[in-house]
Amino acid sequence: MKKTTLSEDQTEIYYELSGQGETALLFAHGWLGNKQWWNSQKEYFSDKYLIAQLDLAGHGESGKTRQTWSSTTYADDIVAVARELPAKNIIVIGHSMSGVYATEAVIRIPNAKALIIVDTMKNLDQQMTIDQTTQVHDLYLKDFKFAIENVIPQYLFVETTPPEVRAQLQKEFIAHGGEFAVKCIEPLYKTDARPFASKVTIPVRAINSDVGVTEKEINKKYFKDFDYSIVKGVGHYPMLENPQEFNLALQKILQELM
Numbered sequence: 001m002k003k004t005t006l007s008e009d010q011t012e013i014y015y016e017l018s019g020q021g022e023t024a025l026l027f028a029h030g031w032l033g034n035k036q037w038w039n040s041q042k043e044y045f046s047d048k049y050l051i052a053q054l055d056l057a058g059h060g061e062s063g064k065t066r067q068t069w070s071s072t073t074y075a076d077d078i079v080a081v082a083r084e085l086p087a088k089n090i091i092v093i094g095h096s097m098s099g100v101y102a103t104e105a106v107i108r109i110p111n112a113k114a115l116i117i118v119d120t121m122k123n124l125d126q127q128m129t130i131d132q133t134t135q136v137h138d139l140y141l142k143d144f145k146f147a148i149e150n151v152i153p154q155y156l157f158v159e160t161t162p163p164e165v166r167a168q169l170q171k172e173f174i175a176h177g178g179e180f181a182v183k184c185i186e187p188l189y190k191t192d193a194r195p196f197a198s199k200v201t202i203p204v205r206a207i208n209s210d211v212g213v214t215e216k217e218i219n220k221k222y223f224k225d226f227d228y229s230i231v232k233g234v235g236h237y238p239m240l241e242n243p244q245e246f247n248l249a250l251q252k253i254l255q256e257l258m
Helices: 035-045 071-084 097-106 130-142 144-151 163-176 178-190 243-257
Strands: 002-006 012-019 023-028 050-055 089-095 112-118 204-209 226-231
Touching (some): 023 071, 071 178, 089 097, 097 112, 226 243
Parallel strands (some): 023 050
């Protein structure tokens, strides 16, 4: 079922509903993504849960009219959809940059029962410097296609990333263009997630790749109830690169929390 709602700044937010159940799984995609990144999860979990897949502002089929891009306006998108869901409980699931925005959003969703972040915020004390963000922005603006095809893959993919997944994502990224890529990612680099994390009282679980270390003890300084699981042999997109293992990891978390 295709539906729309309005974010706080009146940007139209597009989302799809499927499945059924008292508990909704609300999926938010990452940078330059779209709701279809979660199709394997929709197919796997829709027999027991209400599934909501949203397109953040500027992405997918959602409105392109936003003027102010910030962590809060992205969080507004997630909150706007959450308010529309006919579910007793909501579990918010955010990948990559949306892990940060979902962290801010769940504070404003009264019936949120858990937050699940996907391959993001592995160390809440680790922040990008201004010089690092400037270098990234300059790279995207100079030659975005070159960056996506030749530079970014070393950070996003691994040798075992399926070629079809790599090709799909690179095609989607390039279609957005460098200017939008910078505009929509900039809020992530400007946001310190720690103040939001400290306000989250519900359980937080991460599903991460085995690229890089997840600093559990550091994150527990901020999240009151934090733990994580690993999907091995994948890059930054475990739900796309190995949906079977990702779904099993998510299922285990849901069984433990519910």
